[in-house]
Amino acid sequence: MEGPHAPRAVPGFELVAPASVEEAIAALRAADDGGATAIAGGTDLLLDLDDGRLAPRRVVSLRRLPWRTLDWLDGALTVGATLPLRSLEDDREVRRRLPGLWQAVHAVGSVALRHRATLGGNLGRSAPASDLIPMLLALDAEVDLVGPRGERRVPVDDFVRASRRTALLPGELIRSVRVPEPRPSAYLWQRVRPANDISQIAVAVAFSPGRRHWSIAVAGMPPRPALLPDVARDLGDGAPSDAALTAAAARASRAVPITGDQRASEEYRRRLVGTLLTRAVRAVPFEGGRPL
Amino acid sequence: MTETVAHLTVDGAPADLAGMPDDERLLDTLRWRLGRKGTKEGCRTGDCGACTVLVDGRSTLACLTLTREVDGSDVTTIDGAARDAELSRVTRAFAEAGALQCGYCTPGFVVALAGLLKERGRAAPLEELLDGLQGNLCRCTGYAAIVRGVALAREEAP
Numbered sequence: 001m002e003g004p005h006a007p008r009a010v011p012g013f014e015l016v017a018p019a020s021v022e023e024a025i026a027a028l029r030a031a032d033d034g035g036a037t038a039i040a041g042g043t044d045l046l047l048d049l050d051d052g053r054l055a056p057r058r059v060v061s062l063r064r065l066p067w068r069t070l071d072w073l074d075g076a077l078t079v080g081a082t083l084p085l086r087s088l089e090d091d092r093e094v095r096r097r098l099p100g101l102w103q104a105v106h107a108v109g110s111v112a113l114r115h116r117a118t119l120g121g122n123l124g125r126s127a128p129a130s131d132l133i134p135m136l137l138a139l140d141a142e143v144d145l146v147g148p149r150g151e152r153r154v155p156v157d158d159f160v161r162a163s164r165r166t167a168l169l170p171g172e173l174i175r176s177v178r179v180p181e182p183r184p185s186a187y188l189w190q191r192v193r194p195a196n197d198i199s200q201i202a203v204a205v206a207f208s209p210g211r212r213h214w215s216i217a218v219a220g221m222p223p224r225p226a227l228l229p230d231v232a233r234d235l236g237d238g239a240p241s242d243a244a245l246t247a248a249a250a251r252a253s254r255a256v257p258i259t260g261d262q263r264a265s266e267e268y269r270r271r272l273v274g275t276l277l278t279r280a281v282r283a284v285p286f287e288g289g290r291p292l
Numbered sequence: 293m294t295e296t297v298a299h300l301t302v303d304g305a306p307a308d309l310a311g312m313p314d315d316e317r318l319l320d321t322l323r324w325r326l327g328r329k330g331t332k333e334g335c336r337t338g339d340c341g342a343c344t345v346l347v348d349g350r351s352t353l354a355c356l357t358l359t360r361e362v363d364g365s366d367v368t369t370i371d372g373a374a375r376d377a378e379l380s381r382v383t384r385a386f387a388e389a390g391a392l393q394c395g396y397c398t399p400g401f402v403v404a405l406a407g408l409l410k411e412r413g414r415a416a417p418l419e420e421l422l423d424g425l426q427g428n429l430c431r432c433t434g435y436a437a438i439v440r441g442v443a444l445a446r447e448e449a450p
Contacts, residue, residue, distance in 0.1 A: 015314035015360050043356045047337055049315070061315075063361055086350075110427020112344050112351040112404060195426040196339045 007062040012049070015039075017061040020171070024060055025148055026187050029171040038062055038173060040082045041116035043109065044125045067120070067175060068092025069212075070094075077179040078144075089114060100185025100206055104135035107189055107202075122173040123156070126224070129198035130164040134225040137217040138204040141179045147172030162223040183208055184291040186283040188276045192263060200264040201272040205280040209291050212237040214250075218273055221258045228252055231277070239286035248281075249274035298363040302326060303372025307360070310381040318362060319343045319354035322369060329372035330399050334429075341428035344400040344407070345369045351407030370399035382445045391441030393432035401428045405442060415444050421446060 009100040012129060020023040029037045036058040037047055048054040062082050069080035077098065085105050088094055095102040096266040108114055108122070108131050122132045123143060136156045143159045146169045147151050156177075159167045168174070183216055185206035189199035208215070214232040219225035234240075234248035260266040285291065300307040300321075307326055313415040319336075322328045322345065334342030334419040336355045342352040382402045385391075392398045407417070408424045421442050430438060 012315045013311075015358065017360075017363075035404065039358070039361070042358060043338055043353070046317070046356050050336070061361060109338065110341060110404075111355075111424045112353045112427055113338055113356070114393060115347075115350045115352055116357060170429070196429065238403060 013056055013059050015059050017062055017064050018209055019064045021065060021146055021175075023030070024062065024065060024147070024173060025171050027058070027060045029148060030171070031056075036060055037126065040118040040121035040124070041084065041119040043113050044121060044127060062120075062173070063283050069176070069215045075181050077182075079119050079177045079179075080081050081124075081174045081176055082118050085117045085119065085122075086111065088119065093250075097182035098139065098179060098185060099182070100187045100204055101139065101179065103187040104131045104204065106129040107187065107199075110196075119177050122170075123159065124166060124168065124174050126160050126162070126166045128219075128222070128224060129223065130219065131189065131199070131202060133189070134202055134217040135185070135206075136177065136179070136202040137225060137227050138185065138206040138215040139179045139183055140193065140215065141177055141222055143174055144176045144178060144183040145172050146175045151175075154176070157227060160224050163167040174244055179209060181208065184286075185285045186280040188280045188283070190272050190276060198263075201269050201276060203273065205284060206278070207238075207284055207291055214240075216252065216277065218252065220269060220272075221256050226256075226259040228255060231255065235281065240281060245278055245281055249278045272281075298360050299323040300359065300362070300364075301365070301366045302328065304375055307367075312356075312359060314360060316359050317355055318352070318357040318359045318367070320346075321359040322354060322367075327371055328369055332396055334397070334400075339427075339429070340351045340397070340400070341404060341425075342400040342420055342427070344403045346403060346407050346410075349407070349410050351404045368403075370403055371395055373402070376406065378409050379403065381448055382406045382409070382441075383443035386438075389437050389441035389444050391434070391437045393430070393434040396429045397428060397432075400441070401425065401430070401438060401441075403418050404428050405445060409445065416446070418443055418446060 003219040016027050018027050037056045038060045040062050067080035067082040071078045089105045141156045143154050183206040187204045191197040191199050191201035206215045214235040216228045216232045231248045231252045253270045258269045298309045322331050332342040334340035338353050338356045344351050345354045347362050347365045373383050382405050
């Protein structure tokens with residue numbers, strides 16, 4: 001076999017596919033000191049393996065674990081860590097009850113990529129350009145983890161630390177992601193090339209009908225997507241007035257810790273934050289002060 | 293090394309994967325190990341869609357898939373178009389519409405569209421099919437003819 005990418009004689013890593021959660025945790029632990037990493041869909045991980053940013057001795061596949069699940073229970077959505085994003089996108093209830101989450105999932109890569117990419121992988125890799133993290137923040141989602149010392153539940157806001165950094169402990173795995181309630185919501189982004197680029201800015205907005213408050217998250221700034229609680233308070237406890245929305249957009253534009261890079265200048269990004277926030281809030285359907 | 297040999301069916305035939313390293317990509321398995329070069333390598337970063345194949349009927353980027361991760365699957369590539377009704381239909385429609393210039397992106401487009409038609413059926417709105425092809429890039433920018441090819445494939449009787 002010849003060619004630029006003809007298979008090498010010596011593998012760069014060993015791949016193991018444990019049949020149980022316990023074995024998966026043990027396989028990760030047995031090669032610790034950064035020597036092991038988990039793979040779900042692999043659509044992001046393989047890029048880092050390809051150009052050497054990551055060089056684990058062992059890759060632990062989650063493909064045999066029973067985590068390709070999607071469950072609604074008492075209004076809460078639980079998505080198994082290894083469910084392909086395409087299956088999440090295809091769920092009619094997700095589109096109806098969490099429209100912003102549907103839009104965020106749809107914004108990830110292409111159909112072929114979403115057939116393999118997963119919610120667990122997206123969170124575990126904590127990419128700065130993740131379309132899903134800002135929406136999960138605005139939905140007050142939580143991550144269910146399982147590891148050598150048992151299970152724990154962590155808010156997404158605490159789980160995502162920075163670009164490529166999470167609260168995962170050695171040997172720990174993301175089992176599922178929980179969205180506590182259906183929320184009228186929207187996710188809007190701006191890209192240089194819509195089909196195959198990451199967003200210059202993305203804005204996730206959601207309204208909690210029970211608690212009557214807004215959540216706003218912005219992505220496209222360092223060190224990670226973040227909630228803007230002060231901006232959310234500007235919007236009040238229902239459909240905001242034009243004045244309230246203008247004030248919120250102006251505050252968001254000022255407040256975000258944005259920098260310029262090759263995708264957009266700082267000034268352009270600040271304007272985008274205000275514009276996308278205004279459009280996203282307007283896209284959340286209300287009637288007579290109540291969410292539809 | 294993983295001890296077990298991976299099993300794959302490629303275009304209807306069992307593939308010989310003895311001695312395959314753990315880190316091999318499906319794209320390399322198809323092109324270099326099995327000699328099926330209809331599946332193209334474009335960007336190798338998941339951006340261009342040239343390497344799209346069907347894994348158990350679902351469009352998949354072969355460049356971002358470890359072969360062992362799809363152990364036990366049925367893989368269909370452009371080289372197997374003749375034995376797959378949907379792939380044959382899309383191939384004919386693209387030929388009729390002249391939906392190619394240099395042709396390098398064509399296998400990816402054909403397989404991705406066949407996958408969408410298998411998923412959504414031909415009743416799917418044209419806009420949804422075109423939206424579903426956003427991950428396929430044509431560097432010749434021959435998109436107008438490709439759009440006609442997609443419309444033809446959708447309309448053609450089964």
